[in-house]
Amino acid sequence: MSRTRKVAATAALLAGALALTACSTNRQEATGGGGGSCDTSKGTLVVGFVAPLSGSLSALGLGMKNSTDLAVNQANQACKVPGYKLALQAEDDQATAQIAGQAATKLASDPNVVGVVGTLNSSTAQTVAPILSQKKIVQISPANTNPTLTQGDNYQTAPARPNATYFRTATTDAIQGPFAAQYLVQKQGKKNIVVIDDGKTYGAGLAGQFAAEAQKLGAAVPARLKVGEKDTDFSGVITQVRGLNPDAVYYGGEYPVAGPLSKQLADAGINVPLMGGDGIVDATYTQLGGRAGDFATNVGAPPEQLPSAKAFIDAYSAAGYKEPYSAYGALTYDAANVLIDGLSKAVGNGTFSDATRDGLIAAVQATNIQGATGAISFDQFGDTTNKVLTVYEVKDGAFAPIETGSYQAS
Numbered sequence: 001m002s003r004t005r006k007v008a009a010t011a012a013l014l015a016g017a018l019a020l021t022a023c024s025t026n027r028q029e030a031t032g033g034g035g036g037s038c039d040t041s042k043g044t045l046v047v048g049f050v051a052p053l054s055g056s057l058s059a060l061g062l063g064m065k066n067s068t069d070l071a072v073n074q075a076n077q078a079c080k081v082p083g084y085k086l087a088l089q090a091e092d093d094q095a096t097a098q099i100a101g102q103a104a105t106k107l108a109s110d111p112n113v114v115g116v117v118g119t120l121n122s123s124t125a126q127t128v129a130p131i132l133s134q135k136k137i138v139q140i141s142p143a144n145t146n147p148t149l150t151q152g153d154n155y156q157t158a159p160a161r162p163n164a165t166y167f168r169t170a171t172t173d174a175i176q177g178p179f180a181a182q183y184l185v186q187k188q189g190k191k192n193i194v195v196i197d198d199g200k201t202y203g204a205g206l207a208g209q210f211a212a213e214a215q216k217l218g219a220a221v222p223a224r225l226k227v228g229e230k231d232t233d234f235s236g237v238i239t240q241v242r243g244l245n246p247d248a249v250y251y252g253g254e255y256p257v258a259g260p261l262s263k264q265l266a267d268a269g270i271n272v273p274l275m276g277g278d279g280i281v282d283a284t285y286t287q288l289g290g291r292a293g294d295f296a297t298n299v300g301a302p303p304e305q306l307p308s309a310k311a312f313i314d315a316y317s318a319a320g321y322k323e324p325y326s327a328y329g330a331l332t333y334d335a336a337n338v339l340i341d342g343l344s345k346a347v348g349n350g351t352f353s354d355a356t357r358d359g360l361i362a363a364v365q366a367t368n369i370q371g372a373t374g375a376i377s378f379d380q381f382g383d384t385t386n387k388v389l390t391v392y393e394v395k396d397g398a399f400a401p402i403e404t405g406s407y408q409a410s
Contacts, residue, residue, distance in 0.1 A: 027089040028069065038076065042083035045352055047072055047339065048107040048137075050100055050118035050128060053092035056256040059284050061120055063326030064142065065090050068117045070312075070319055071336035081344050084352070089113070093124050100124035104131040113137060114352065114360065115339040117332060122146035123201040125166075133163040136357040138364050140339055141168040142331035145176060145278065145299065146205045150381040159381065165361055167382040169331045169338070169373065170299040171389065173202070176277055177209025179389045179407040180250070180297045184275055185217045187403075188295075190248040192220045194241050196261070197252030198229045206277045207252030214250075217410060222246070227257060234261050238268045248272050254279035255288060263289025281327045286397050294394045300373050301388050302401040303330040312372040334371035341369060 027046065049068050051061035065088075072088045075081065089110075091103035100119055107113045108131055115138035119125045125144045132139045141149075149166060151159035155174070184190045193214055197207035211221045222244045225237050241249065249265065251258050251274055258280040265274065275295040285296075303309035309330050316325050316333075325333075342363035346356050368377045377385045387406045392399040 026091060027087050038079040038085070039083050040085040042351055044085045044087050044112065045081065045343070046087050046089050046107075046110060046113045047336065048113045048116035048118075049088060049090040050093050050103045050107070050116060050124070051090075051120040051143075052095040053090065055094050057095045057120060057254060059282050059323070060143070060326050060328060061092075061095075062323040063329045064118070064120065064332040066319075066321040066323060067312075067316065067325050067329040067332040068336045069321075070316055071333050071340060073319070074315070075337075075340045080340055081347055082349055084347070086340070093119060093121075093128075095121050095124065097124050097127045101127040101131060104128040108132055108135045108137055111354075112352075114343050115139065117142070117336050117339065119144065120328070121200070121202060122149060122205070125149050126201060129163045129166045133165045136165060136354075136361065138339060138342070138357075138360055139163075139166050140335040140364070141166075141170065142335040143170055143278070143328045144168050144202075145170055145173045146201050147172045147174045148205075150383045161381045164382075167338070167364055167378055169335045169371075169376065169384050169386075170278070170328070171384055171387050173206040173209050173277070175387055175407045176297055176299065176389055177206050178213035178409075179405075180275060180277065180295075180391070181210050181213035181217060181219075182407070182410065183297075183391050183403065184248055184250070184295065185214055185219045188248070188273075190219060192222065192244070192246045193248045193250055194223050194225065194244055194246040195221050195250045195252070196225045196227060196237065198254070198257055199226050200229060200253065202279060203229075203251075203253035205252070206279075207250065210250050210252070213410070227253075227261070229253065229257060231257060232260060234264050235268075238264055238270065241265065242268065242270055246270075246272055249274045251276045251280070255282050255285040255290070259285045259288025259290045261289075262291050262294055266291055278327060281392055281399055283324075283398060285399070286394060290394055292394050292396075296392045296399060298327055298390050298392060299388075300331060300386065301390055301404045303372060305401065305404075306330075306372070306374065308370060308374055309372040330372040334373050334376055337371060338364060338367050338369070338376060342367065
């Protein structure tokens with residue numbers, strides 16, 4: 001039996017302008033559809049999405065969801081997949097591995113799910129990727145940065161790809177951590193840096209990469225300290241930090257902890273910059289206490305400075321989404337378009353079924369297109385070949401880009 005869902009040409013479909021969300025599936029029928037001129041007689045195919053849509057990291061997740069929605073809508077308007085309409089099914093993983101696993105299982109049980117955009121967190125991807133891989137469902141993350149997701153636990157000595165269905169448009173912490181260390185040590189002159197992380201896959205991995213490079217460059221890392229991802233009082237850790245008299249603090253984790261930690265450090269009289277990774281680059285960071293002079297790295301170049309991203313930014317604005325596209329918007333838009341482009345090539349003028357999945361995986365692996373973030377292609381591990389990163393500094397209450405470049409091994 002074909003895995004495609006046959007749909008009748010109802011009046012609602014011909015109208016083609018209604019966005020319907022089915023409460024039982026979180027499925028959103030995309031608006032548009034080529035002004036009613038597209039042939040959708042073969043049915044509806046589903047683009048899955050998994051990220052936090054509620055909770056403390058929802059500012060990032062909602063921007064990702066909207067960016068995926070934009071790509072799906074544009075694909076329908078352009079009749080990108082002949083004979084089919086695309087629908088977005090967004091699942092809220094609440095940044096929790098168990099819930100993310102349930103979302104992945106739900107999506108994997110639907111024969112019409114062609115692929116999944118997400119997740120935000122590396123820790124959730126560790127659960128999601130194997131579930132989707134079992135069903136040969138492509139997953140493309142715009143935000144996961146832990147190296148083990150593409151190269152396995154022994155990535156430093158014997159890299160091996162765990163899941164052939166997993167790809168990402170964000171570069172890894174094996175590059176981001178050292179890039180940050182080079183900036184803080186060589187360009188800011190920091191020589192005594194306390195490193196703190198939240199113990200999660202992303203935060204601990206990024207902090208470890210940073211610390212190793214900082215020490216290689218001659219800086220002292222007198223302590224590696226831990227906080228909880230839900231902690232609000234950091235007085236115990238701050239007492240330890242004060243005794244070490246650092247000239248900077250590096251934090252591996254996300255903005256819900258980083259912002260208050262920065263404020264409490266300053267309140268305790270420790271007036272040194274806090275630096276973090278892409279997980280703290282959001283306006284919420286300063287709202288929670290992040291201070292002027294704090295630093296962060298983010299994957300890619302600032303979309304606002306890329307001519308290639310102008311069409312995305314303009315279209316996002318015109319679509320009227322309530323939330324900003326945030327740190328991963330352009331990368332998510334590209335991830336969704338890579339999936340859709342691969343689907344178009346794999347399906348061709350035929351029909352989508354289980355037999356199409358190997359072709360879709362191969363088409364995504366062979367991606368070579370221009371996206372909002374620039375040229376997009378993948379290496380043998382499913383990692384993006386785009387290794388560009390940007391350093392940001394908090395100025396006038398917001399992160400502002402100050403330097404964009406690529407990591408060069410020291």
